[in-house]
Amino acid sequence: MSPDKMPLAQPSLVGSKIYLRPTTPEDIANMYPWFLRCEPQSMSCRPRKLPTSAELVESFTKREKSTEEEDFTVCRLNDSAPVGRIRFFGVNTLNRSAELGLLIDPDEHHHGYGSEAMQVLIRYLFKYRGLNKVHAQTAGFNKAAIGMLEKLGFKRDGTLRDHYFYDQAFHAGYVYSLLLYELDW
Numbered sequence: 001m002s003p004d005k006m007p008l009a010q011p012s013l014v015g016s017k018i019y020l021r022p023t024t025p026e027d028i029a030n031m032y033p034w035f036l037r038c039e040p041q042s043m044s045c046r047p048r049k050l051p052t053s054a055e056l057v058e059s060f061t062k063r064e065k066s067t068e069e070e071d072f073t074v075c076r077l078n079d080s081a082p083v084g085r086i087r088f089f090g091v092n093t094l095n096r097s098a099e100l101g102l103l104i105d106p107d108e109h110h111h112g113y114g115s116e117a118m119q120v121l122i123r124y125l126f127k128y129r130g131l132n133k134v135h136a137q138t139a140g141f142n143k144a145a146i147g148m149l150e151k152l153g154f155k156r157d158g159t160l161r162d163h164y165f166y167d168q169a170f171h172a173g174y175v176y177s178l179l180l181y182e183l184d185w
Contacts, residue, residue, distance in 0.1 A: 009021060013072070013124060015116040023071035028060045029053050031085055042139065042166050046114070067091065074104070074117040081166045083108040086117045088125060097133040097177075100124060102145075115148050116146035119185060121150075122178065132180045139164040149176045153184060 013020035032053040051059070060071075068091040074084035084104040092096045099119065104114045125131045136154070138145040141164070150156075152174040163173030 010143075013080070013120055014077070015120045017077055017111070018074050018113050018116050018120070019077055019081070020072035020074060020086065020117065023060075023073045023087075025057045025061050027073045028057045028127055030082065031105075032056060034084075036101060037101065042164075044077070051162050064075065068098075072121065074113055074118075076113070083113050084117060086114075088121065091098060091129075091131075096127075096131045097135060098131055100134050100136045102136075108119075109144070115152060118148070118152055118157045122183070126180050126183065133177050135175060135177040137173055137175050139166065140174060143165065146174065153180065153182055154178045155182070160162070 008098040017182055035056070036094045053116070069087065069089035071085060071087040073082050073085055075082050082105075084102065085103045086103075088098040089101065102117065102118065104117075122134055125134055136145075137150060137160075138149070140146075140159075155178070157177050160173035160175065162170035
C-alpha cells in the first residue's frame with residue numbers, strides 16, 4: 001500500500017503509568033473533593049465563587065463540545081482508577097498554541113502522574129493537533145507546579161507581578177511555555 005493510501009495512526013494517550021480518557025460528568029462529581037482540598041482560590045488569579053458539585057457538573061455538561069478545548073481524566077494504568085484531570089483550552093489556530101491545566105488528586109501527589117499526563121497530552125497536541133506551543137500559568141507559591149514545568153523543559157516566559165492574592169498576600173504569577181522544537185523527551 002502506498003504511503004498516501006495508508007490509514008492515519010490513531011493517537012495513543014497511554015503512558016507507562018497512566019492513560020488519558022475523555023472526562024465524564026460523573027468524573028467531575030467524583031473530582032469535586034480534590035478541587036476543594038487543593039484550595040480553589042489558590043488555583044486562579046480571578047475571584048472564584050465556590051460552586052457546588054452539582055453546579056460544576058451542570059457547567060461541564062452544558063459546555064459546548066469544541067476542538068478548542070478538551071478535558072481528560074488521568075487514570076492509573078494498573079487499575080484504571082482516576083487520579084487526575086488534565087485539559088487544554090484556548091487553542092489559537094493561527095499561532096498553533098494552547099493553554100494547559102492540571103489537577104491531581106491530593107492523595108496521589110508525588111507519584112509522577114501529573115508529569116506523565118502532561119507528557120502524554122503534549123505529545124498528542126504536537127503530533128496530532130499540529131500545535132507549535134503549549135503554555136501554562138501558575139502562582140509563584142506553587143513550587144510543585146513550577147518544578148514540574150521546568151523539569152519537563154518549559155521556559156519561563158514572564159512574570160506577572162502581584163498577580164495572585166492568596167493567603168492575605170500578593171504573589172507573582174508565572175507564564176511558562178514549551179515549543180515543539182524544544183521537546184526532548
